[in-house]
Amino acid sequence: MAQVEATTERIVAADAEKVFDALADYTGTRAKLLPEHFSEYEVREGGDGEGTLVHWKLQATSKRVRDCLLEVTEPTDGELVEKDRNSSMVTTWRVTPAGEGNSRVVVTSIWQGAGGIGGFFEKTFAPKGLGRIYDALLDKLVAEVAK
Numbered sequence: 001m002a003q004v005e006a007t008t009e010r011i012v013a014a015d016a017e018k019v020f021d022a023l024a025d026y027t028g029t030r031a032k033l034l035p036e037h038f039s040e041y042e043v044r045e046g047g048d049g050e051g052t053l054v055h056w057k058l059q060a061t062s063k064r065v066r067d068c069l070l071e072v073t074e075p076t077d078g079e080l081v082e083k084d085r086n087s088s089m090v091t092t093w094r095v096t097p098a099g100e101g102n103s104r105v106v107v108t109s110i111w112q113g114a115g116g117i118g119g120f121f122e123k124t125f126a127p128k129g130l131g132r133i134y135d136a137l138l139d140k141l142v143a144e145v146a147k
Contacts (some may be wrong), residue, residue, distance in 0.1 A: 002112075002145075006130035009106040010138040014145040020078055020095040022145055024049035029144060035136035050074040054082075060129050065103035088112040105141070109136050 012019050022029045027047035034041060039057045046052035052072040059065045068089070070082040080093040089111040098104040109130055 003110060003137055004112075005108065005126075006112045006134070007106065007108040008134040008138065009104060010135075010142065011098050012103050012138075012142055012145060013101065014103060016078060016095045016097045016146055017099055019103045019105060019141070020080075022141060023093050023095065024072075024074075024080055026052045026054050026072070030054075032144060033137050033140040035133060035140070037101045037133045037136075046071075046072070049080060058133075060133070105138060107138075 006067050019064045022033075024030075024041050025048060031041050034056070034095050037074055040060065041053065050073055053069070054072065055067075057065055057067055066084075066089070067086055069085040070091075071085060073081045073083070075081055078095045082091040082093075084090070089109055090139040091107065091109040091135045094104075094108075096104050096106075
């Protein structure tokens with residue numbers, strides 16, 4: 001099994017605190033940001049950053065649906081880490097200042113991929129697919145924090 005990693009980033013025309021607060025707001029803003037690849041969204045505990053437990057299904061391809069139950073932590077300022085209880089996937093959101101009134105958002109997901117030929121295809125294609133999903137989410141984030 002090989003480690004698979006998908007990373008996407010975006011400069012957002014809003015200060016880092018506002019962007020981070022939007023991402024950490026699982027009971028309100030986060031649900032609005034999710035593209036059509038996400039379904040069955042439900043906050044089960046908490047709802048604002050650290051201590052949140054959130055569920056969703058992520059349909060990465062027409063055949064691949066992940067049932068995700070994520071524990072959220074904030075190990076450092078400007079960082080949200082979502083650890084999936086149902087798999088090895090860990091997604092880290094980092095929000096940092098990027099000049100006057102701007103911020104940089106970097107989202108990285110890492111997981112243990114399959115072995116063999118299936119693992120080769122997963123490592124080759126999954127990061128691009130997940131990147132497109134995160135690009136759609138970041139487009140919605142840009143629109144949301146611009147309000």
